[in-house]
Amino acid sequence: xxxxxxxxxxxxxxxxxxxxxxxxxxxxxxxxxxxxxxxxxxxxxxxxxxxxxxxxxxxxxxxxxxxxxxxxxxxxxxxxxxxxxxxxxxxxxxxxxxxxxxxxxxxxxxxxxxxxxxxxxxxxxxxxxxxxxxxxxxxxxxxxxxxxxxxxxxxxxxxxxxxxxxxxxxxxxxxxxxxxxxxxxxxxxxxxxxxxxxxxxxxxxxxxxxxxxxxxxxxxxxxxxxxxxxxxxxxxxxxxxxxxxxxxxxxxxxxxxxxxxxxxxxxxxxxxxxxxxxxxxxxxxxxxxxxxxxxxxxxxxxxxxxxxxxxxxxxxxxxxxxxxxxxxxxxxxxxxxxxxxxxxxxxxxxxxxxxxxxxxxxxxxxxxxxxxxxxxxxxxxxxxxxxxxxxxxxxxxxxxxxxxxxxxxxxxxxxxxxxxxxxxxxxxxxxxxxxxxxxxxxxxxxxxxxxxxxxxxxxxxxxxxxxxxxxxxxxxxxxxxxxxxxxxxxxxxxxxxxxxxxxxxxxxxxxxxxxxxxxxxxxxxxxxxxxxxxxxxxxxxxxxxxxxxxxxxxxxxxxxxxxxxxxxxxxxxxxxxxxxxxxxxxxxxxxxxxxxxxxxxxxxxxxxxxxxxxxxxxxxxxxxxxxxxxxxxxxxxxxxxxxxxxxxxxxxxxxxxxxxxxxxxxxxxxxxxxxxxxxxxxxxxxxxxxxxxxxxxxxxxxxxxxxxxxxxxxxxxxx
Ligand SMILES: CCCCCC/C=C/CC(=O)SCCNC(=O)CCNC(=O)[C@H](O)C(C)(C)COP(=O)(O)OP(=O)(O)OC[C@H]1O[C@@H](n2cnc3c(N)ncnc32)[C@H](O)[C@@H]1OP(=O)(O)O
Numbered sequence: 001x002x003x004x005x006x007x008x009x010x011x012x013x014x015x016x017x018x019x020x021x022x023x024x025x026x027x028x029x030x031x032x033x034x035x036x037x038x039x040x041x042x043x044x045x046x047x048x049x050x051x052x053x054x055x056x057x058x059x060x061x062x063x064x065x066x067x068x069x070x071x072x073x074x075x076x077x078x079x080x081x082x083x084x085x086x087x088x089x090x091x092x093x094x095x096x097x098x099x100x101x102x103x104x105x106x107x108x109x110x111x112x113x114x115x116x117x118x119x120x121x122x123x124x125x126x127x128x129x130x131x132x133x134x135x136x137x138x139x140x141x142x143x144x145x146x147x148x149x150x151x152x153x154x155x156x157x158x159x160x161x162x163x164x165x166x167x168x169x170x171x172x173x174x175x176x177x178x179x180x181x182x183x184x185x186x187x188x189x190x191x192x193x194x195x196x197x198x199x200x201x202x203x204x205x206x207x208x209x210x211x212x213x214x215x216x217x218x219x220x221x222x223x224x225x226x227x228x229x230x231x232x233x234x235x236x237x238x239x240x241x242x243x244x245x246x247x248x249x250x251x252x253x254x255x256x257x258x259x260x261x262x263x264x265x266x267x268x269x270x271x272x273x274x275x276x277x278x279x280x281x282x283x284x285x286x287x288x289x290x291x292x293x294x295x296x297x298x299x300x301x302x303x304x305x306x307x308x309x310x311x312x313x314x315x316x317x318x319x320x321x322x323x324x325x326x327x328x329x330x331x332x333x334x335x336x337x338x339x340x341x342x343x344x345x346x347x348x349x350x351x352x353x354x355x356x357x358x359x360x361x362x363x364x365x366x367x368x369x370x371x372x373x374x375x376x377x378x379x380x381x382x383x384x385x386x387x388x389x390x391x392x393x394x395x396x397x398x399x400x401x402x403x404x405x406x407x408x409x410x411x412x413x414x415x416x417x418x419x420x421x422x423x424x425x426x427x428x429x430x431x432x433x434x435x436x437x438x439x440x441x442x443x444x445x446x447x448x449x450x451x452x453x454x455x456x457x458x459x460x461x462x463x464x465x466x467x468x469x470x471x472x473x474x475x476x477x478x479x480x481x482x483x484x485x486x487x488x489x490x491x492x493x494x495x496x497x498x499x500x501x502x503x504x505x506x507x508x509x510x511x512x513x514x515x516x517x518x519x520x521x522x523x524x525x526x527x528x529x530x531x532x533x534x535x536x537x538x539x540x541x542x543x544x545x546x547x548x549x550x551x552x553x554x555x556x557x558x559x560x561x562x563x564x565x566x567x568x569x570x571x572x573x574x575x576x577x578x579x580x581x582x583x584x585x586x587x588x589x590x591x592x593x594x595x596x597x598x599x600x601x602x603x604x605x606x607x608x609x610x611x612x613x614x615x616x617x618x619x620x621x622x623x624x625x626x627x628x629x630x631x632x633x634x635x636x637x638x639x640x641x642x643x644x645x646x647x648x649x650x651x652x653x654x655x656x657x658x659x660x661x662x663x664x665x666x667x668x669x670x671x672x673x674x675x676x677x678x679x680x681x682x683x684x685x686x687x688x689x690x691x692x693x694x695x696x697x698x699x700x701x702x703x704x705x706x707x708x709x710x711x712x713x714x715x716x717x718x719x
Pocket of ligand 1: 023128130259275
């Protein structure tokens with residue numbers, strides 16, 4: 001709703017009220033229409049101020065309404081009526097003015113922002129475009145290049161940048177509503193002819209075609225198949241080439257296509273999923289709202305390899321006091337330099353002072369004695385980790401939380417090495433740890449809710465999207481990756497090439513296909529794991545047993561490449577070839593193709609034609625199937641947890657919503673049918689056997705993803 005009052009004798013003050021972000025719900029739009037009418041009709045009112053309650057102007061249209069029939073006054077005529085008013089209307093922007101909120105402000109005659117306010121048109125991140133005149137007014141106000149940048153990226157700008165760009169007229173450190181009322185009093189009675197943005201001519205850059213062609217090319221490249229950024233460019237082009245009314249028609253037309261698209265549904269699902277994962281729960285019933293985190297002032301990192309360095313940087317950037325421990329002297333010296341460099345570069349980018357003094361270094365584990373929380377980040381070697389957890393348990397002050405950055409190992413086993421297993425949790429960061437947004441917080445059977453709450457809160461403080469998950473081999477992300485990688489290898493055996501598989505996955509929207517990622521992260525990483533699991537032994541790569549291990553189909557292709565020293569980018573050769581060791585541009589490698597042909601001949605495999613659809617179905621559906629197992633096992637509390645992990649940690653295209661959402665869009669019955677089909681064709685691949693939960697969901701009519709938790713709960717109660 002919107003509340004109306006008359007202040008300072010002649011200013012009509014309209015306050016948007018819809019906690020928590022004053023979204024423009026139908027009730028709020030009704031309120032605005034009514035209160036604006038009232039302000040304009042009251043003779044004593046000479047000017048108007050629009051503000052939002054509780055320090056936030058407006059978070060835009062109410063995204064929850066998009067799923068239902070949109071009723072209530074539409075935004076476009078509402079904003080036109082404000083712009084057409086014959087009394088000055090001033091927007092008092094505190095907190096955020098985003099999406100429809102900024103479009104509302106652009107319909108006002110003046111905009112005054114608090115210095116801490118953020119403004120933006122983030123519709124593109126929801127699969128939409130600013131369709132309440134944003135694509136037509138913003139370029140008229142700040143020029144085409146700047147408008148294109150804001151609209152196609154959806155980025156939020158500070159009040160200072162907004163002032164510089166010309167989005168706002170004034171920035172204040174004082175009470176924004178008071179400043180706006182004072183301003184409104186000063187402009188009462190003045191002509192508004194030059195204040196209606198829709199009447200401005202749109203500045204036309206001389207190289208208009210070149211500008212739009214360049215932007216369109218860049219946008220298409222980075223969009224990875226997302227349609228909204230492209231529509232945003234088309235809408236701004238309409239502003240630059242058509243009269244305002246026709247531009248508005250084009251904006252509406254483009255929005256109509258986006259609004260009902262699957263991509264918009266996926267992106268809006270991601271928006272809410274990202275927030276839902278913060279409301280974590282554990283099978284014990286412990287929850288986010290009943291578990292109190294303990295404050296962490298001092299944190300420690302053990303092991304300063306790539307992961308440890310990134311974690312130390314991320315902790316220091318949060319403002320914590322950090323102790324970084326590395327027992328190998330040479331590595332410690334190198335790490336000191338590397339961490340300082342990372343902190344300096346990060347600080348420069350953010351325009352702040354580097355937190356160099358926040359970190360102290362030591363070669364002795366005793367240095368962590370007074371830390372509130374320790375993150376172990378040494379090699380993936382259980383014996384080494386066991387020793388460290390025993391030492392930590394002896395060295396640390398009572399109550400210190402002991403966390404492991406393992407990406408797959410047993411958190412319960414590590415906890416059993418300590419005196420207080422309830423203080424142990426996994427904090428699985430993704431490389432590079434100071435950049436990647438995802439954090440898996442892994443609770444073991446004995447982890448206390450307080451330990452989980454503390455790790456989740458620390459993750460949030462570090463700017464991570466933290467997801468609480470249960471303990472199993474690979475947790476959620478890496479567990480699901482295993483069958484996906486396995487299928488990619490099998491496809492090569494059956495006739496595909498790395499290029500074909502990668503192209504299918506990249507056209508689907510992944511930033512990189514599976515083989516390019518493997519070259520980037522190093523083939524030796526997986527090789528080491530497979531050796532540890534007793535799967536990869538040199539003598540096993542030949543003869544009858546080469547393609548069967550532990551009773552199931554196995555592909556030794558990755559092992560064979562490693563045996564040849566082809567570790568990927570770092571050695572200049574992997575699934576592709578590179579100019580030199582460390583080179584980044586992947587080129588098709590004739591050697592690899594001959595190697596695959598020889599391999600197939602050796603094993604009596606006849607190459608067949610494999611199309612992109614088979615690549616996608618096999619790679620993605622086995623990954624999704626494992627996701628259903630994870631839900632069935634209670635390792636993830638809901639599909640949102642899995643989807644957020646895949647979008648933020650594994651490059652799953654956000655406009656496809658995450659693997660579980662994607663499955664719901666494809667149709668669960670179809671996913672089941674294809675898995676059954678492939679399992680029949682490949683009975684020696686257990687990952688293809690459809691999960692019971694998937695069958696159950698299909699049997700119960702494939703409910704929408706928002707209702708899967710009910711089916712899962714029922715399943716768990718029957719076990
Ligand atoms: C053909 C039809 C034409 C229709 C025209 C429709 C026009 C659409 C234009 C738009 O305006 S689309 C919406 C654009 N706005 C946004 O994208 C902003 C989204 N919100 C945010 O970025 C942030 O929430 C915030 C405003 C910066 C505040 O951040 P903060 O960290 O303080 O809080 P959150 O945890 O993010 O949010 C709190 C709570 O509020 C919910 N919420 C936030 N924004 C909206 C919204 N616009 N609509 C509905 N709900 C919103 C959020 O989901 C949280 O609730 P939850 O229960 O925890 O999920």
